[in-house]
Amino acid sequence: MNLLFALLFYVATLILVGGIAYRVYEYAQAPAPLKIPTTPAPTTTGGVAFRMFREVVFFESLFKSNLWIWALGWLFHVGLALVLLRHLRYFTEPVNFIIAFIQPFGMYAGFAMAAGLAGLWARRFLVERIRYISTPSDHLMLALLLGIAVTGLLMKFVMHTDIVAVKTFFLGLMVFEINPLPAHPGLYLHLGMVVLLMIVFPVSKLLHAPGVFFSPTRNQVDNPRETRHLAPWAAKFEAKN
Amino acid sequence: MADATTPVAVAPAPTPAAPAAKAAPAKPAEKAKVVAPAYREYPTIPALKIDSMVDSNPYVSAAVHNESVGFPGTLVDGWEQKAVAKMGELLGKYRSLRVYMDACVHCGACTDKCHYFIGTGDPKNMPVARQDLMRSVYRRYYTLPGKLFPKLVGARDMTKDVLDDWFRYYNQCSECRRCSVFCPYGIDTAEVTMAAKEIMHSVGLGHKYVNEIIGKVHKIGNNLGLPGPALENTLEGLEEDVLEDTGAAVKYPLDVKGAEVLLVTPSADFFAEPHVDSLIGYGKVFHAAGISWTLSSKASEAGNFGMFIGNYEQMQKIAMRVREAALELGVKRIVVGECGHAWRVAYAFWNTLTGIGAGANDPFAIQLQKQLDPNYKQPSHICEVTWDLIQAGRLKFNKEANDHRIVTFHDSCNVARGSRMGDYAGGQFDIPRNIIRAVANHYVDMSEATTREKTFCCGGGGGLLTDELLDLRVKGALPRMEALNEIVQHNGVNFMATICAICKAQFTKVLPYYGFKMSMVGGVHQLVSTAIVLNNEQ
Numbered sequence: 172m173n174l175l176f177a178l179l180f181y182v183a184t185l186i187l188v189g190g191i192a193y194r195v196y197e198y199a200q201a202p203a204p205l206k207i208p209t210t211p212a213p214t215t216t217g218g219v220a221f222r223m224f225r226e227v228v229f230f231e232s233l234f235k236s237n238l239w240i241w242a243l244g245w246l247f248h249v250g251l252a253l254v255l256l257r258h259l260r261y262f263t264e265p266v267n268f269i270i271a272f273i274q275p276f277g278m279y280a281g282f283a284m285a286a287g288l289a290g291l292w293a294r295r296f297l298v299e300r301i302r303y304i305s306t307p308s309d310h311l312m313l314a315l316l317l318g319i320a321v322t323g324l325l326m327k328f329v330m331h332t333d334i335v336a337v338k339t340f341f342l343g344l345m346v347f348e349i350n351p352l353p354a355h356p357g358l359y360l361h362l363g364m365v366v367l368l369m370i371v372f373p374v375s376k377l378l379h380a381p382g383v384f385f386s387p388t389r390n391q392v393d394n395p396r397e398t399r400h401l402a403p404w405a406a407k408f409e410a411k412n
Numbered sequence: 413m414a415d416a417t418t419p420v421a422v423a424p425a426p427t428p429a430a431p432a433a434k435a436a437p438a439k440p441a442e443k444a445k446v447v448a449p450a451y452r453e454y455p456t457i458p459a460l461k462i463d464s465m466v467d468s469n470p471y472v473s474a475a476v477h478n479e480s481v482g483f484p485g486t487l488v489d490g491w492e493q494k495a496v497a498k499m500g501e502l503l504g505k506y507r508s509l510r511v512y513m514d515a516c517v518h519c520g521a522c523t524d525k526c527h528y529f530i531g532t533g534d535p536k537n538m539p540v541a542r543q544d545l546m547r548s549v550y551r552r553y554y555t556l557p558g559k560l561f562p563k564l565v566g567a568r569d570m571t572k573d574v575l576d577d578w579f580r581y582y583n584q585c586s587e588c589r590r591c592s593v594f595c596p597y598g599i600d601t602a603e604v605t606m607a608a609k610e611i612m613h614s615v616g617l618g619h620k621y622v623n624e625i626i627g628k629v630h631k632i633g634n635n636l637g638l639p640g641p642a643l644e645n646t647l648e649g650l651e652e653d654v655l656e657d658t659g660a661a662v663k664y665p666l667d668v669k670g671a672e673v674l675l676v677t678p679s680a681d682f683f684a685e686p687h688v689d690s691l692i693g694y695g696k697v698f699h700a701a702g703i704s705w706t707l708s709s710k711a712s713e714a715g716n717f718g719m720f721i722g723n724y725e726q727m728q729k730i731a732m733r734v735r736e737a738a739l740e741l742g743v744k745r746i747v748v749g750e751c752g753h754a755w756r757v758a759y760a761f762w763n764t765l766t767g768i769g770a771g772a773n774d775p776f777a778i779q780l781q782k783q784l785d786p787n788y789k790q791p792s793h794i795c796e797v798t799w800d801l802i803q804a805g806r807l808k809f810n811k812e813a814n815d816h817r818i819v820t821f822h823d824s825c826n827v828a829r830g831s832r833m834g835d836y837a838g839g840q841f842d843i844p845r846n847i848i849r850a851v852a853n854h855y856v857d858m859s860e861a862t863t864r865e866k867t868f869c870c871g872g873g874g875g876l877l878t879d880e881l882l883d884l885r886v887k888g889a890l891p892r893m894e895a896l897n898e899i900v901q902h903n904g905v906n907f908m909a910t911i912c913a914i915c916k917a918q919f920t921k922v923l924p925y926y927g928f929k930m931s932m933v934g935g936v937h938q939l940v941s942t943a944i945v946l947n948n949e950q
Contacts, residue, residue, distance in 0.1 A: 198511055203506070204505065207603070226596070232598065233519070235594060236525070244596075298520065300523040300524065304523065304541055305518060306564070385511045388592050408728050
């Protein structure tokens with residue numbers, strides 16, 4: 172089991188990092204031949220950075236769009252962010268004081284994350300329009316995330332695992348040493364699902380995370396009259412004239 | 413409430429796709445009587461009516477029209493592979509498409525934002541579902557999970573059924589971008605629709621109305637197919653009319669070399685009602701301000717239907733006419749008349765496509781840019797011109813002349829969400845309203861959920877302004893008609909101003925279905941025209 176999980180984590184990390192890097196490369200490679208910011212849009216680069224910041228941190232467009240989805244989605248994402256930060260303590264020694272400071276918040280953020288996910292999943296059953304657009308993978312993705320959250324919470328509050336040994340295992344992985352992982356079904360489930368999530372990330376809708384930064388309707392400066400914007404493939408048409 | 417027999421009377425602007433042209437098809441869309449949907453008590457979200465718009469199809473383009481625009485005449489052999497390959501090509505050429513195919517999480521935020529969904533209840537008119545028509549094929553051929561587990565991720569083969577759905581539902585999108593305002597990733601369904609149309613055209617499945625019009629632009633110079641002499645006649649007639657009405661010798665010049673301003677306007681302005689009243693207004697503004705200006709017979713069309721079919725090359729070719737006209741006539745400024753999608757193309761794309769703009773460092777664009785006056789925005793919207801003149805005190809108005817009107821303003825989608833006016837973000841909302849307030853005493857805004865960047869499409873944009881899609885157009889107008897009805901009831905509004913030729917033509921046709929007079933819609937410069945005080949010494 173120790174060896175299996177060690178291998179899984181190595182492979183999953185390679186896929187996650189390599190896969191996302193490849194996707195980002197693809198997004199960056201594809202030119203945006205025309206200026207298509209959704210207006211009104213910022214007229215300066217600083218303005219665009221601020222727009223992106225509001226979009227990524229506060230989900231501004233979603234807030235304008237639908238308060239239910241915004242509330243549930245934001246709860247989930249903020250919860251997830253805190254939980255991930257909290258987990259850094261299992262991968263670092265000594266633990267950064269900020270990470271130490273957020274530990275109590277991160278713990279309850281786990282509940283927020285699970286609640287948000289449950290709400291989002293409920294919408295897929297209860298709201299006719301969203302039921303219509305949901306594919307099996309949409310449900311599985313939520314099941315996977317919720318499974319990770321619930322097994323994590325169980326280990327924290329109900330059936331503890333030997334967290335010190337877990338930390339030793341992961342610190343070991345980072346220097347290519349395989350240490351024993353506690354034989355704990357909850358832990359196996361938790362880690363197994365995390366591995367799965369890492370593997371599907373670069374081929375799934377989770378690509379919305381890097382994708383949002385490349386969305387031309389959000390990241391372009393509204394200045395088409397002031398500067399000329401030309402994609403290499405489009406410049407060829409000009410030569411003909 | 414609606415009287416389905418009233419419309420038609422006045423010229424339905426760009427619609428007369430094939431007035432006398434051969435094979436004018438027997439009056440379409442009259443198979444089933446077109447009826448406006450009922451207003452909703454509250455703006456509730458409609459329940460799904462699966463396949464309710466499955467019969468809404470535009471006419472397929474005949475081979476001759478496809479070929480005249482450089483596409484295969486009819487559906488080519490092996491179109492399945494070719495369509496998939498074309499998709500691959502576009503994924504490499506457009507970052508928007510590449511990112512939007514991956515980024516959607518099916519959150520559902522967009523599902524109630526499309527006017528066509530609100531009006532029809534057909535779930536495939538929900539923006540995400542419309543995108544998924546393509547995304548499902550993308551997943552099948554361009555993603556690993558789609559290749560391995562198609563059912564799991566909703567991936568589909570490129571089949572005739574899929575293609576039929578594309579033709580139906582990508583022709584039920586007016587590319588208005590309202591959904592992109594609300595998407596947390598800015599996914600713009602218009603980009604997906606344009607890509608789908610580009611793919612369909614590339615395998616020989618064209619849209620008759622749009623391709624016919626593009627053919628006419630290339631052959632004759634404008635969407636309506638008005639040849640130079642007819643144009644000259646029309647403009648002379650206008651000069652006589654204005655002289656008679658006002659006593660002022662306002663000129664409507666054509667092809668005048670050395671004029672300061674080249675005005676490029678939608679060809680509907682030359683003869684359609686109420687469009688022509690705005691053209692009269694532009695002329696009066698130039699006259700009152702003493703600015704020399706001209707129209708061009710070569711670039712007698714601001715509209716650019718190349719955008720509607722997502723074809724960069726067509727869009728560029730059509731835009732090049734304006735560049736050529738500007739160079740030939742030696743003008744210092746290029747001004748665009750009241751036309752929504754034309755303004756998006758002009759504002760956002762002309763600098764890219766033709767060099768009409770500023771800030772270039774390549775010889776192609778510099779050739780034109782050194783001719784244009786850098787003191788003005790290039791191109792300028794006619795509303796920017798008028799508002800600058802008003803602020804400079806160079807125009808005088810008799811506002812009481814508009815006192816019989818209680819005015820509201822419909823933000824046209826392409827102006828609102830695809831362009832700008834003036835110096836700050838959102839100027840495109842304020843400047844037309846400022847002008848209206850400067851020339852009329854009674855102005856009321858519609859509900860803020862339906863104006864500015866949240867404005868609803870008129871229901872006829874994106875190349876859908878054709879008779880066989882009338883049922884769709886009437887239904888798609890529902891949210892705008894509801895907002896209008898509210899202020900008609902409460903504030904007695906009797907005039908809806910707008911700055912788009914398609915909006916004007918669409919509303920002229922559709923208003924009667926909702927029990928309004930078609931003369932309720934008009935241009936901002938129609939109001940300017942009514943109130944402006946001209947210098948009458950000849």
